[in-house]
Amino acid sequence: MGNFKGHALPGSFFLLFGLWWSVKYPLKYSCRKNKNACYLGSRAGFQRLEFVEGIIKAVFALIGMVAEQFVPDGPHLKLYNYEEKHWDHLMNWQHATMYLFYGISGLVDIVAHGTNALPVAMDRMMLSLAVFIEGFLFCYHLHGRAMLDVHVHQLLLFAIFGAAVCIFLEVFFRGSIVLEMLRTSLCILQGSWFWQIGFVLYPPNGSPEWNQMDHTNMMFLTMCYCWHYAFAFLILAVNYTIVSCIVEA
Amino acid sequence: MGNFKGHALPGSFFLLFGLWWSVKYPLKYSCRKNKNACYLGSRAGFQRLEFVEGIIKAVFALIGMVAEQFVPDGPHLKLYNYEEKHWDHLMNWQHATMYLFYGISGLVDIVAHGTNALPVAMDRMMLSLAVFIEGFLFCYHLHGRAMLDVHVHQLLLFAIFGAAVCIFLEVFFRGSIVLEMLRTSLCILQGSWFWQIGFVLYPPNGSPEWNQMDHTNMMFLTMCYCWHYAFAFLILAVNYTIVSCIVEA
Amino acid sequence: MGNFKGHALPGSFFLLFGLWWSVKYPLKYSCRKNKNACYLGSRAGFQRLEFVEGIIKAVFALIGMVAEQFVPDGPHLKLYNYEEKHWDHLMNWQHATMYLFYGISGLVDIVAHGTNALPVAMDRMMLSLAVFIEGFLFCYHLHGRAMLDVHVHQLLLFAIFGAAVCIFLEVFFRGSIVLEMLRTSLCILQGSWFWQIGFVLYPPNGSPEWNQMDHTNMMFLTMCYCWHYAFAFLILAVNYTIVSCIVEA
Amino acid sequence: MGNFKGHALPGSFFLLFGLWWSVKYPLKYSCRKNKNACYLGSRAGFQRLEFVEGIIKAVFALIGMVAEQFVPDGPHLKLYNYEEKHWDHLMNWQHATMYLFYGISGLVDIVAHGTNALPVAMDRMMLSLAVFIEGFLFCYHLHGRAMLDVHVHQLLLFAIFGAAVCIFLEVFFRGSIVLEMLRTSLCILQGSWFWQIGFVLYPPNGSPEWNQMDHTNMMFLTMCYCWHYAFAFLILAVNYTIVSCIVEA
Numbered sequence: 001m002g003n004f005k006g007h008a009l010p011g012s013f014f015l016l017f018g019l020w021w022s023v024k025y026p027l028k029y030s031c032r033k034n035k036n037a038c039y040l041g042s043r044a045g046f047q048r049l050e051f052v053e054g055i056i057k058a059v060f061a062l063i064g065m066v067a068e069q070f071v072p073d074g075p076h077l078k079l080y081n082y083e084e085k086h087w088d089h090l091m092n093w094q095h096a097t098m099y100l101f102y103g104i105s106g107l108v109d110i111v112a113h114g115t116n117a118l119p120v121a122m123d124r125m126m127l128s129l130a131v132f133i134e135g136f137l138f139c140y141h142l143h144g145r146a147m148l149d150v151h152v153h154q155l156l157l158f159a160i161f162g163a164a165v166c167i168f169l170e171v172f173f174r175g176s177i178v179l180e181m182l183r184t185s186l187c188i189l190q191g192s193w194f195w196q197i198g199f200v201l202y203p204p205n206g207s208p209e210w211n212q213m214d215h216t217n218m219m220f221l222t223m224c225y226c227w228h229y230a231f232a233f234l235i236l237a238v239n240y241t242i243v244s245c246i247v248e249a
Numbered sequence: 250m251g252n253f254k255g256h257a258l259p260g261s262f263f264l265l266f267g268l269w270w271s272v273k274y275p276l277k278y279s280c281r282k283n284k285n286a287c288y289l290g291s292r293a294g295f296q297r298l299e300f301v302e303g304i305i306k307a308v309f310a311l312i313g314m315v316a317e318q319f320v321p322d323g324p325h326l327k328l329y330n331y332e333e334k335h336w337d338h339l340m341n342w343q344h345a346t347m348y349l350f351y352g353i354s355g356l357v358d359i360v361a362h363g364t365n366a367l368p369v370a371m372d373r374m375m376l377s378l379a380v381f382i383e384g385f386l387f388c389y390h391l392h393g394r395a396m397l398d399v400h401v402h403q404l405l406l407f408a409i410f411g412a413a414v415c416i417f418l419e420v421f422f423r424g425s426i427v428l429e430m431l432r433t434s435l436c437i438l439q440g441s442w443f444w445q446i447g448f449v450l451y452p453p454n455g456s457p458e459w460n461q462m463d464h465t466n467m468m469f470l471t472m473c474y475c476w477h478y479a480f481a482f483l484i485l486a487v488n489y490t491i492v493s494c495i496v497e498a
Numbered sequence: 499m500g501n502f503k504g505h506a507l508p509g510s511f512f513l514l515f516g517l518w519w520s521v522k523y524p525l526k527y528s529c530r531k532n533k534n535a536c537y538l539g540s541r542a543g544f545q546r547l548e549f550v551e552g553i554i555k556a557v558f559a560l561i562g563m564v565a566e567q568f569v570p571d572g573p574h575l576k577l578y579n580y581e582e583k584h585w586d587h588l589m590n591w592q593h594a595t596m597y598l599f600y601g602i603s604g605l606v607d608i609v610a611h612g613t614n615a616l617p618v619a620m621d622r623m624m625l626s627l628a629v630f631i632e633g634f635l636f637c638y639h640l641h642g643r644a645m646l647d648v649h650v651h652q653l654l655l656f657a658i659f660g661a662a663v664c665i666f667l668e669v670f671f672r673g674s675i676v677l678e679m680l681r682t683s684l685c686i687l688q689g690s691w692f693w694q695i696g697f698v699l700y701p702p703n704g705s706p707e708w709n710q711m712d713h714t715n716m717m718f719l720t721m722c723y724c725w726h727y728a729f730a731f732l733i734l735a736v737n738y739t740i741v742s743c744i745v746e747a
Numbered sequence: 748m749g750n751f752k753g754h755a756l757p758g759s760f761f762l763l764f765g766l767w768w769s770v771k772y773p774l775k776y777s778c779r780k781n782k783n784a785c786y787l788g789s790r791a792g793f794q795r796l797e798f799v800e801g802i803i804k805a806v807f808a809l810i811g812m813v814a815e816q817f818v819p820d821g822p823h824l825k826l827y828n829y830e831e832k833h834w835d836h837l838m839n840w841q842h843a844t845m846y847l848f849y850g851i852s853g854l855v856d857i858v859a860h861g862t863n864a865l866p867v868a869m870d871r872m873m874l875s876l877a878v879f880i881e882g883f884l885f886c887y888h889l890h891g892r893a894m895l896d897v898h899v900h901q902l903l904l905f906a907i908f909g910a911a912v913c914i915f916l917e918v919f920f921r922g923s924i925v926l927e928m929l930r931t932s933l934c935i936l937q938g939s940w941f942w943q944i945g946f947v948l949y950p951p952n953g954s955p956e957w958n959q960m961d962h963t964n965m966m967f968l969t970m971c972y973c974w975h976y977a978f979a980f981l982i983l984a985v986n987y988t989i990v991s992c993i994v995e996a
Binding site for chain 3: 086087090093094097100101104117118119121122125133136137140141143144171172
């Protein structure tokens with residue numbers, strides 16, 4: 001995954017989910033407020049949505065895992081190279097592990113919202129854990145890389161651990177629109193920052209490389225991260241406005 | 250902003266807001282307690298106040314952003330110097346970014362309290378984020394400075410992150426007078442400490458400079474920080490007493 | 499305890515408790531849901547279970563303490579070697595201290611659930627403290643060891659402190675199935691990871707030693723830790739399913 | 748304060764408060780449980796107790812501040828030595844600052860429980876802040892000392908910050924017996940550990956000094972800290988039992 005596509009792909013997944021949530025949660029909130037006027041969604045409808053979301057999450061995670069294993073220079077399920085006595089393609093295995101937990105989270109969503117066997121709050125806990133594990137693996141992932149490379153990934157960790165905490169709080173304050181918006185914004189931030197990382201570390205179209213050791217680059221990127229976040233809120237605001245207008249119209 | 254005025258100005262803003270809150274929240278609390286006797290404020294009145302606060306916050310933030318960009322030695326919206334191939338006036342851009350989030354927080358206040366489109370709790374979340382982003386940018390701001398310089402800014406971070414956590418708690422415990430007082434005290438602390446930083450790092454009127462490497466200076470300033478905080482509580486206590494007396498009279 | 503058995507033993511204790519909890523909490527939850535159908539457990543029954551658990555915990559802790567003291571190369575209650583002027587077998591004393599707090603937690607369980615003298619929430623607080631103290635002693639335990647040794651123990655700390663926080667939350671959100679499942683999963687993780695540490699640091703049956711300085715070994719073990727956690731959830735899911743089916747049948 | 752008495756004195760204060768709380772809170776809890784049988788305390792009585800506690804706290808703090816200033820080798824209110832151009836007796840000033848915040852906390856207790864002008868929850872917030880400031884000043888207090896000296900003070904920080912968090916939680920969960928017991932145990936721990944520090948760093952009666960650089964000493968003291976905590980719980984248990992028996996008899 002050490003190339004542009006390897007960052008654009010997960011970035012797109014997160015952006016997709018973030019954008020979807022930036023429509024779903026305002027819709028849910030508006031519908032709750034205008035109980036009579038709303039013909040777009042009902043309680044049961046939203047539960048079915050969460051069910052479908054779970055399926056999509058599980059499928060994406062499966063695709064991700066398979067892709068990490070079977071890309072041409074992937075491990076093909078081989079973990080240890082016995083001839084040369086070293087671990088094989090640990091990076092791919094780590095990414096596959098990240099996807100695995102998103103997959104588990106998807107499965108829990110499916111069971112929690114498709115049947116009534118599981119308490120519904122389990123979906124948030126598993127998602128929170130999946131996000132936490134993503135951050136956890138990232139933390140031990142960056143050893144020995146160049147300064148800028150470490151820095152842009154570290155910035156990502158704020159979005160990841162912030163989201164993990166936010167989702168864990170949702171276990172106790174389920175359905176709080178504020179937490180849902182916060183989670184959505186952090187998800188969009190994560191998605192767009194993955195793209196930014198791709199552009200910074202693997203500039204496509206032969207643009208010149210960034211100087212990995214320049215301290216001002218680091219300062220700019222820190223600031224740029226905040227702009228991404230402001231941008232995430234802009235998207236959220238636009239979608240919120242559109243959804244509110246449609247529901248109330 | 251690397252001068253005395255550059256610290257006195259934001260300090261004054263924070264002091265202004267802190268002092269205003271040290272009147273507003275005791276007033277609100279007293280009015281809630283003495284429902285009959287109180288002709289000064291009603292629920293609707295306080296909501297209008299929050300609306301006006303939002304406008305003032307947004308205007309201040311706008312002024313701050315414009316000032317950072319268009320002061321004589323500012324970037325004038327130029328981010329990258331293509332001739333000399335380096336980032337231009339990153340400090341000013343970072344400060345403008347801080348103001349940007351306070352601006353967003355002001356806008357959210359306006360919408361949340363002026364219309365009923367947004368859930369009111371969003372105002373606290375955005376303010377919490379704005380304060381967090383201020384601290385976040387400060388963290389990556391101090392690289393390579395002298396020991397004392399770093400130390401006085403680090404002390405500021407306690408007030409900033411403390412306030413961010415306190416405001417985030419207000420999302421869930423809205424209207425808790427204890428949290429509101431805590432926030433007010435931290436806001437006054439931040440304001441007065443900005444002034445202190447100005448006096449320490451850029452002594453006006455030709456006073457001698459502080460020795461940046463003297464360990465006892467650091468110890469004194471840590472203690473001084475606590476005195477500022479005690480002073481903030483003194484102001485809070487005086488204002489609280491005055492307000493209570495007036496309302497109950 | 500610096501051998502394979504010394505890690506397998508506590509690992510087995512944690513696994514035992516984790517597995518037991520992975521049956522108990524789903525059972526409790528299912529019984530609460532199907533009040534009529536459930537003949538397996540009642541409120542009083544579960545309280546008696548907690549009482550028995552407390553006794554078992556206290557007995558295990560006592561055995562652990564005695565074992566640490568009176569193994570052939572143990573301190574036999576001698577703390578300071580006055581002849582050679584140094585502390586005696588500090589490791590064993592530290593382990594005994596860890597067991598001590600689990601013992602106290604067991605005693606509190608017994609009193610809280612056997613009599614009504616103590617508030618029941620005390621059992622969670624003491625368990626949380628016992629787990630925290632375990633982690634606290636581990637933190638100061640690892641000084642001067644090889645990199646891999648430190649790393650595998652540090653990974654353990656995530657499970658330990660995670661469990662401590664989770665149990666502390668249970669003081670306020672008692673009976674939340676989500677927190678109980680989280681605690682169970684972390685307990686199983688801790689147990690299985692103790693076994694893993696044993697296999698890594700003291701390979702039994704003459705397998706070759708792990709290279710303590712190889713960075714890829716560290717990366718693999720980080721990932722392996724996540725797999726253990728996924729495995730813990732698998733066990734939890736299987737037990738949950740079986741219990742649900744039996745109760746609802 | 749760099750002597751045995753300087754540690755024994757605050758230690759005794761904390762022990763005194765801890766022991767008093769270990770009687771007061773079980774008493775309060777027992778009285779709440781046995782509403783009819785209890786002639787020892789009423790709601791108003793306990794409020795008066797908190798009022799008296801506030802006075803004692805404020806008086807102790809005042810004594811502490813005066814003592815720190817006017818001991819023979821104290822600063823006598825002189826902060827800066829203008830002749831030799833250095834800060835004067837910063838240690839004493841720092842300790843006086845710590846006492847100052849306990850004094851403020853005492854004053855808030857007096858006003859909150861003596862009048863009904865202040866919301867009662869303010870007492871916990873100010874106490875939490877006072878404890879936090881104590882820890883905060885300790886953190887910046889230890890620079891450049893010997894390893895063992897730093898270590899024993901760092902251990903103290905766990906009790907201090909633990910207590911600060913616990914008391915802050917009490918703002919929201921006021922009257923929770925579990926948090927009150929936790930706070931009491933941490934207060935006793937702090938008190939007894941101050942005595943231990945005195946014995947370790949300034950051995951009275953001409954006992955030999957501890958080797959400040961011996962790593963096993965550090966390990967022993969970490970463990971010893973846990974024993975102090977176990978001991979705190981023993982005291983708590985004994986007092987709890989006695990109080991319960993008396994109330995229920």
